[in-house]
Amino acid sequence: xxxxxxxxxxxxxxxxxxxxxxxxxxxxxxxxxxxxxxxxxxxxxxxxxxxxxxxxxxxxxxxxxxxxxxxxxxxxxxxxxxxxxxxxxxxxxxxxxxxxxxxxxxxxxxxxxxxxxxxxxxxxxxxxxxxxxxxxxxxxxxxxxxxxxxxxxxxxxxxxxxxxxxxxxxxxxxxxxxxxxxxxxxxxxxxxxxxxxxxxxxxxxxxxxxxxxxxxxxxxxxxxxxxxxxxxxxxxxxxxxxxxxxxxxxxxxxxxxxxxxxxxxxxxxxxxxxxxxxxxxxxxxxxxxxxxxxxxxxxxxxxxxxx
Amino acid sequence: xxxxxxxxxxxxxxxxxxxxxxxxxxxxxxxxxxxxxxxxxxxxxxxxxxxxxxxxxxxxxxxxxxxxxxxxxxxxxxxxxxxxxxxxxxxxxxxxxxxxxxxxxxxxxxxxxxxxxxxxxxxxxxxxxxxxxxxxxxxxxxxxxxxxxxxxxxxxxxxxxxxxxxxxxxxxxxxxxxxxxxxxxxxxxxxxxxxxxxxxxxxxxxxxxxxxxxxxxxxxxxxxxxxxxxxxxxxxxxxxxxxxxxxxxxxxxxxxxxxxxxxxxxxxxxxxxxxxxxxxxxxxxxxxxxxxxxxxxxxx
Numbered sequence: 001x002x003x004x005x006x007x008x009x010x011x012x013x014x015x016x017x018x019x020x021x022x023x024x025x026x027x028x029x030x031x032x033x034x035x036x037x038x039x040x041x042x043x044x045x046x047x048x049x050x051x052x053x054x055x056x057x058x059x060x061x062x063x064x065x066x067x068x069x070x071x072x073x074x075x076x077x078x079x080x081x082x083x084x085x086x087x088x089x090x091x092x093x094x095x096x097x098x099x100x101x102x103x104x105x106x107x108x109x110x111x112x113x114x115x116x117x118x119x120x121x122x123x124x125x126x127x128x129x130x131x132x133x134x135x136x137x138x139x140x141x142x143x144x145x146x147x148x149x150x151x152x153x154x155x156x157x158x159x160x161x162x163x164x165x166x167x168x169x170x171x172x173x174x175x176x177x178x179x180x181x182x183x184x185x186x187x188x189x190x191x192x193x194x195x196x197x198x199x200x201x202x203x204x205x206x207x208x209x210x211x212x213x214x215x216x217x218x219x220x221x222x223x224x225x226x227x228x229x230x231x232x233x234x235x236x237x238x239x240x241x242x243x244x245x246x247x248x249x250x251x252x253x254x255x256x257x258x259x260x261x262x263x264x265x266x267x268x269x270x271x272x273x274x275x276x277x278x279x280x281x282x283x284x285x286x287x288x289x290x291x292x293x294x295x296x297x298x299x300x301x302x303x304x305x306x307x
Numbered sequence: 308x309x310x311x312x313x314x315x316x317x318x319x320x321x322x323x324x325x326x327x328x329x330x331x332x333x334x335x336x337x338x339x340x341x342x343x344x345x346x347x348x349x350x351x352x353x354x355x356x357x358x359x360x361x362x363x364x365x366x367x368x369x370x371x372x373x374x375x376x377x378x379x380x381x382x383x384x385x386x387x388x389x390x391x392x393x394x395x396x397x398x399x400x401x402x403x404x405x406x407x408x409x410x411x412x413x414x415x416x417x418x419x420x421x422x423x424x425x426x427x428x429x430x431x432x433x434x435x436x437x438x439x440x441x442x443x444x445x446x447x448x449x450x451x452x453x454x455x456x457x458x459x460x461x462x463x464x465x466x467x468x469x470x471x472x473x474x475x476x477x478x479x480x481x482x483x484x485x486x487x488x489x490x491x492x493x494x495x496x497x498x499x500x501x502x503x504x505x506x507x508x509x510x511x512x513x514x515x516x517x518x519x520x521x522x523x524x525x526x527x528x529x530x531x532x533x534x535x536x537x538x539x540x541x542x543x544x545x546x547x548x549x550x551x552x553x554x555x556x557x558x559x560x561x562x563x564x565x566x567x568x569x570x571x572x573x574x575x576x577x578x579x580x581x582x583x584x585x586x587x588x589x590x591x592x593x594x595x596x597x598x599x600x601x602x603x604x605x606x607x
Contacts, residue, residue, distance in 0.1 A: 011442065015450070026463075136587065136591070137587070139590060141583050142538050142558070144541075144545045144562075145575070148568055148575045152569075156568065236448055239449050239452075240451075243454075247545065277454045277457075284451060
């Protein structure tokens, strides 16, 4: 078990270092990163000054060292737009996203697991077909558009839900639905197909022969095993949520780190963007690591099987 | 092929031909609605200049924010209305089809191609190569790769090249993982072993014996990912990281109309509906193609 954890920690660190290299290289591949930092009316003197201040007049390997040293110390440069350390801006916004993303995850699980189970049990019935259509539509609908449509219907036409910014509980409804739509579609399909597979297995047949009730067979024997693929794909789902949060927060003017990412792109705020990406990467890797370790703890096959 | 004298190297049998229960290659099961939508979208994209009633970038401020023809105040001159700068929405939609489909297809081919190559290398050589490539695949799949795409836009600038690189980065791992699985199956077959005994080089075995046998899978994967890539492209455009304006693309049209949803709903709703319809059509078509060519992929 310790060996497994150690290996996964090392892997995560390697991914982070590679990412840091990519960020470092991309800033330099198209010219001098100083040009990304300077406003358009900066003079040549400003540029020289900035070059020296940032150490960009030194050889490349020294620059890399400076960048990595800063990153380790939590110094990722100043945001151009906010004129504050980029890391600080990120952590100011993080709590707002941390209320949204877990809610969307819980919502997706609560909706998609029962629906997927029902669709599998009543295969071919009306409910199966309705769930199937929702899944197909959910995957084909761009979430930014879904958000706009929801705003149009519920905020503008019906006037029952707020369309933007944070506030009371009602402010959460539309963003949570938008953010989790894609996930609901994907999870529902996955639960349905894995329940179908498990329903066909020997141990479910045995449970039935033993005379256990349908409810016990379904919820205890069937669902538990059917959820294994869902847990396995948690990392992929979480990555989807982090991606989705950028779009959702942009549509709903939600002041979280997703919206911050969008602002960094729109205002070409390179230091802010690189900080956002590195910090998000740390969070994603941390969450994946925790889930993997928990999973390996619960299911010994994982820690022995994976290379 | 005449250079190869051995019967071993004769066309390797397609995998799956011998396997059981392949659903009938049934044209009647073809999702006709989806197929028609795809054909229409492609025709519109190809013949955009002939179909579009106006130039997609020509502004006409007196005509700004006209609603679609069926709404009150709309006119038949602008069937789908006009935008904030008086540009004809229908014309922008038509040219947008061209931009969105071209970008999506080139990005898809690039990303799919990279995934195909790495998947073949990984499956064929196994061992450390496999371990390394699959580790990178896992890391990529559980990483919000759109962040890298956004980073690319800011450092390389907007444009087709940036989107192609960005999408490659986002989708290659999905291809590599599945192609690798297929290669493992192909590699275990007799004709590969015989080719090796016969003295074929690794490169030749991969090119002549492995590639043709994973082509079905690859084609199915490509079709299944068209919709996904269209959404990725639209999302990048929506976030200001797609093709630069004023060239119209669907995602960017949705983004432009977002602020005017209360007064001019058609600006966002129409291009978004176009994205959804086309993606839906490609997904349904892809599902059909998969059931026909490569039913085992169903588990993916």
